[in-house]
Amino acid sequence: MKLFSPAKLNLFFRVLNKRADGFHEIASLMQAITLGDTLHFKESHQDHLTCSDPTIPVNEKNFIHKARALFRKETGFKTPIAIHAEKKIPAEGGFGGGSGNIATTLWALNQISGMDIGEETLRTWAAEISSDAPFFFSTGTAYATGRGEKVFSLPPLEKKDLFLAKPEGGLSTPLVYQHCAPNVNDIDPKILLGNAIAGKIEGVNDLEYAAFALRPDLWELKEGLINLGFETVVMTGSGTGFYCIGPIENPSLPGIHFWKTSYLSRGDQWYAFS
Structure with a gap:
């Protein structure tokens, strides 16, 4: 299975207050864009993760690794899956590449496993790893509140240069x-x-x-x-x-x-x- 994993933009980003739990309350208009990574998934003899960018670690700190581990913990799915990430989204840019990879991995494993888990549940799981990850289960245009995990899908916006x-x-x-x-x-x-x-x-x-x-x-x-x-x-x-x-x-x-x-x-x- 090959899936596109898009980047995102925060078209506006308001920081409203700092909460008792240490997170900041935010309000943001988020938008998926056509710059993105490509993730490849296939059944294998053991779990494996590779990446086209040698500077990105592929150990347990990698968001794809975390998403696969979380899916296994929540579902009991045991089939070994090899994943290869073709990275195009620049790191440390605010473009949400890692968060998009989380959502894409959860969506892919749900399809491969045939478990038919609802996207609202996948969104909740994604939020355990990254506040930005739930956005990618929207329509691609969404208003985000809370620490970013409360996502409300919107109709597509007018295209811009x-x-x-x-x-x-x-x-x-x-x-x-x-x-x-x-x-x-x-x-x-x-x-x-x-x-x-x-x-x-x-x-x-x-x-x-x-x-x-x-x-x-x-x-x-x-x-x-x-x-x-x-x-x-x-x-x-x-x-x-x-x-x-x-x-x-x-x-x-x-x-x-x-x-x-x-x-x-x-x-x-x-x-x-x-």
């Missing part, structure tokens, strides 16, 4: 949250959501303040992207990647990687893109 931009290196998500002050602005996320549904994406990410303090070059990058002529430039997640909206052809900045992409949706099967 879209590029991703990322510098070298990343940021630790926990470190960004440690430096994040809740409610750094008073914009109602429901207003942001309504505007986005109406076709107007407003570039709000409360984590930018912390990320830019930790890496001032990210602020310089945002200014550089705006100067290229993009209409909207917003960091996604905890960075260090940005999404850029606007009719720009072949953008280029020294030391910056660019990807042209577009929004992606799914029906009752898994995501597909070729």
Whole structure:
């Protein structure tokens, strides 16, 4: 079985408050995109995990490994499965590559095992590993609340001219949250959501303040992207990647990687893109 495992964007990201359990209460509009990994699954004589990127560990810390182990624990499924990950999503960019791999692995093992477990249950399991992972069981466009695990699917958004931009290196998500002050602005996320549904994406990410303090070059990058002529430039997640909206052809900045992409949706099967 071969499945596409898409990246995601946070089209807006509000950090509302810090909860008693240590997590932050957030509100975000999340969107799957056509940049993604490809995961290969097959029955084997033993569990095995390989990856096209030699810098990514394939031990028990890998999200795919964790998802397979969790599925076994919850279901008792014992058939050995070999998994190979063709990685295209840049790491430490805020694009949710690992979280998408969790959801894709759970969906695949559910199909292979024939257990017909409902996606709401798979979503709950996914949240045990990553707050972003439940999103991928949505339609591909969703409003997320709680710590990100409460996901409400939405109809597809109006298509945009879209590029991703990322510098070298990343940021630790926990470190960004440690430096994040809740409610750094008073914009109602429901207003942001309504505007986005109406076709107007407003570039709000409360984590930018912390990320830019930790890496001032990210602020310089945002200014550089705006100067290229993009209409909207917003960091996604905890960075260090940005999404850029606007009719720009072949953008280029020294030391910056660019990807042209577009929004992606799914029906009752898994995501597909070729």
